[in-house]
Amino acid sequence: MLVPILKQGDYLIASIQSELSDADLLKLRDDLVRRVSEFRSHGVIVDVTVLDVMDSFATRTLRSMAHMIMLRGAETVIVGIQPEVAFSMVQLGLKLEGVNTALDLEEGLALLNEKIKGDSRRG
Amino acid sequence: MADEVCIPVSSEIDIVTARQKGREMASRLGFSNTDLVLIATAISEVVRNIVEYAKKGELCLNILQEGGKSGIVVIARDKGPGIPNIKLAMQDGYTTGHSLGLGLPGAKRLMDEFEIISEVGKGTTVTMKKWVQNNG
Numbered sequence A: 001m002l003v004p005i006l007k008q009g010d011y012l013i014a015s016i017q018s019e020l021s022d023a024d025l026l027k028l029r030d031d032l033v034r035r036v037s038e039f040r041s042h043g044v045i046v047d048v049t050v051l052d053v054m055d056s057f058a059t060r061t062l063r064s065m066a067h068m069i070m071l072r073g074a075e076t077v078i079v080g081i082q083p084e085v086a087f088s089m090v091q092l093g094l095k096l097e098g099v100n101t102a103l104d105l106e107e108g109l110a111l112l113n114e115k116i117k118g119d120s121r122r123g
Numbered sequence B: 001m002a003d004e005v006c007i008p009v010s011s012e013i014d015i016v017t018a019r020q021k022g023r024e025m026a027s028r029l030g031f032s033n034t035d036l037v038l039i040a041t042a043i044s045e046v047v048r049n050i051v052e053y054a055k056k057g058e059l060c061l062n063i064l065q066e067g068g069k070s071g072i073v074v075i076a077r078d079k080g081p082g083i084p085n086i087k088l089a090m091q092d093g094y095t096t097g098h099s100l101g102l103g104l105p106g107a108k109r110l111m112d113e114f115e116i117i118s119e120v121g122k123g124t125t126v127t128m129k130k131w132v133q134n135n136g
C-alpha cells in the first residue's frame, strides 16, 4: 500500500490510508527520510489515524524513522493514535520515547510551528 | 471444530491477513473495540515471531464456548528451531533478534490466557485465549 507524501512548505505530511505490512512501513520510513533530505524539510507529520494495530514492529520502525529524520535536523510528529491503540501499546510495553505525538493533524502542525520557530530564534 | 480457521504463515504479508481474520472472528463474537485491537495486536506479535524465527507455520483461530461464556482461541504453531529457555523468552526486553523483546510477554498481557510450548529442534506452539466481557 502506497502512502501519499504531501509537501507543504517546509513540512512533509504522510497520511497512512490503510493497514500497512512490515514492508510498507519500511518503505514509508525510507521514502520520508529520503524526501526530508531532498526537500530540506524542517518537519514531518505522520498521520496514523487509520491504523488499528501498532505492534512492536510498527513502533520500532516509527521510532527509528523519527531518529533518522532528527539526524537530518528535522522534527517528526506522529498524529492520530487511536485511544484503543494507545491502550494496547501501553499494555504491550511499547514506548514512543523521543518521538513527538499530537492528537490530530492540526495540533501536529501547531506543534511543529512552535518547535521550529523556537529553533530559529536560537540560531 | 467447524469454526476453526487456519492461515498459513510464510511471509510478512501473512501477518496482516492473520490479524484481519482474527479481528473479523472476534468482531462476530461481540468483543469490544478495545479488545479487537488487543487481539489483533497479540496475533501480530506471535505471527511475526513465526516469520522471524521459524520462517513458516500457521495461525489457527477458533470460537470458545464454555459455561455461558464465549471467547476466541488463537494458536500460533511452527516447526522451527524452538525456544531453549522459555522463562527467559517471556521476560520483557529479552531478544535474540535485536528487537525490543516485547512480543511474547506483551501478547501475554494483551490476552486473558497464554500458554507456550516449545522444544528445541521441534518447534513452538503459542496458545492464547480471550473471553468476551459481559457488561451487566
Ligand SMILES: Nc1ncnc2c1ncn2[C@@H]1O[C@H](COP(=O)(O)OP(=O)(O)OP(=O)(O)O)[C@@H](O)[C@H]1O
Pocket: A056, A057, B045, B049, B050, B052, B053, B054, B078, B080, B081, B082, B083, B089, B090, B094, B095, B096, B097, B098, B099, B100, B101, B102, B103, B104, B105, B124
Ligand atoms: N516461534 C518462535 N520460534 C523460535 N524462537 C522464538 C519464537 N518466538 C520467539 N522466539 C524467541 O523468543 C525471543 C523473545 O520473543 P519476543 O517476541 O518476546 O521478542 P522479539 O521477537 O525478540 O522482539 P519484538 O517481538 O519485541 O520485536 C525471540 O528473540 C526469539 O529468540
Ligand SMILES: [Mg+2]
Pocket: B045, B048, B049, B102, B103, B104
Ligand atoms: Mg517478537
